[in-house]
Amino acid sequence: MKTQSRQRFASITGVALVGVLALSACGSNNNTPTSAATTGGSTAAASNCPTGTLNGEGSSAQKNAIEQAITDFQAACAGATINYNPTGSGAGIKQFIAGQVDFAGSDSALSETPKAGATSIEQADADKACGSPAWNLPMVTGPIAVAYNVKGVAKLILTPAVTAKIFNGAITTWNDPAIAAINPGVTLPTEAIKVFFRSDDSGTTDNFTKYLKGSAPSDWPQATGKKWTGKGEGKQANAGVSNAVKATEGGVTYSEWSYAKDNKLSMALIDNGAGPVALTGESVGAAVGAAKIVGVGNDLKLKLDYATKTPGAYPILLVTYELVCSKNKDAAKGTLIKDFLKSFAAADEQAKLQAIGYAPLPSAVQTKVASAIEALS
């Protein structure tokens, strides 16, 4: 009997302890970063806000940006609920074509040629699923930083050729003459360069390799794509590579700007031929501005010029698109998507994205995106 009551007492204490721990995790959600969030977020008049639920899926590169936009939109429009699941661009496109989600986020626009092993074309499939042309609307530009951890080197300048050689394993120590030549006056240590790459298929890898191939084709003969084709150690996701560089002396990697900033990593200045350019919102915006629009009409597929010699343009970036039906089968959802995207593309929302590591759309592209959104129905 005594052991029974002792056991009961012990189990009640255990449950109480667990309950206290669980309830202590309840707290108010203070995620809005700036005080202007509540006032600046309502670009659409709160009185004619549509209600409903939207489901989106896709790119994880734009996860932080779209979550910020969703928080602001839901704060302004109480009746609207938007869910975004960052399962990856490939999964997002598949679900969009299958009609399972209302919009998708993707690091690359819908392709116009069949993928390996398949017979159908993504753009055609999406048009068929929508019943109307599917539009690729660029919404978020994610700058890709070349982050490094080298003691005593606060400012490092890299050219496309040297970058390609580093990530190819052709240059193996930090004090290599090729690096020293473009960094006069900087003492580089003798330690080995440790390259970290993304072991998972990723849009960041895709765009970084496209940059290397576009700007230094002779030094980067390998293919471009979501799978890494250079040398180094593979780590999982942006978080993995950034943490690895932070923990390893002599480490270098390519990762989203926000992750490099969060881990307080030094980022290299890129010299594409017009002088070294640091990674800032404006320099990335200049590169997006130099891109060509290859889509027709309101389909705003961009072709980035990775070899751009525009002064002040930071050339390594990825653009994530929102894939939407130009004429939604469900009119109410169409209105909700339109309002959400309008608030997402608005100038003040875009400016807010800079604080979380994305670059705002330059005004020329932003006006085109805004007029395309107006044409949605």
Add this chain to the structure above:
Amino acid sequence: MPSITGVSAVDELPKPEGRGPFLTDRVPAGTGRLGDRIFGGTATGAGLLVIAIVTLIAGFLLSQALPALAKDKVNFLTSTQWNVDGTPLQFGIANLLWVTVLSSVIAMLIAVPFGVGVALFITQYAPGWLSRTAATLVDLLAAVPSIVYGLWGLQVFGPHMSGIQDFLVSHLGWFPLFTPSGIGAASTILTVGVVLSIMVLPIITALSREVFAQTPVSNKDAALALGATRWEMIRTAVLPFGKPGVISASMLGLGRALGETVAVMIILSALADGSAWSWSMFNGGETFASKIANNAAEFDSPQKAGAFLAAGLVLFLLTFVVNSIARIVINRSKAFSE
């Protein structure tokens, strides 16, 4: 009187003429033949359902993998290439197989002796209050999520492996299994193996503990009465009795180690394409599970999905083969005991 199972000898006796009706004639007992049939049917149904699920999973893997395997241009089992994005389709699992097997073997070599030792301590040596506490604590190890193990292994435990790695390399570096590579000590196959052993330990301990506790007391008393010391008693009475159970527990643990995904993804550094083949346990790489999980979000063509599912099929078959060998060993040892 109706018996509890609803079946009694009375039912079989010939009924005398003119006798009064028995209770069993009129009232179908709730726990009678109908209850028997329902329970028996449910149990059979559950068993068949499990078999059906396993068969359907195997069927799914085969149907997805065979088209990709047919188009594979290189030997699936011996090639180290992995080009699944375009044509020509070339993929081989030699690297994946070696990393998976090596990390699981390391995990089992550490976890089985430890697990059996802890189980023996809990059942044979520890006083009552300590054995209950120790059992609860070891079971708690199983409650820790894999991702927590991965993060802990990479950031807290991994850096401490550099000392062990340096020691082994300096003394045994000539052996192919111990050649140094450029990978940091926190992200090698050895580190993954050790973390996997910690994840697998609670399974082995819990099951071995149950088995050792079932040892017939008469066997143990007989050994002690013949003058055996505590260790000799364990060696002659407890361990042989528990051997099938320990093997079952190890197979369950091995299944978990072979299929562990998240912890491996976080800890182990992947190797770049075209890296030289290495037997070393200080190298990086990917296991079957971590490779599929790393790329699952980007299965954008049936060919690519088929290649990865072919790797999954190999893992499925590997686990199946290992379990079958274990079953054979258990059955043979059962034939000789008791």
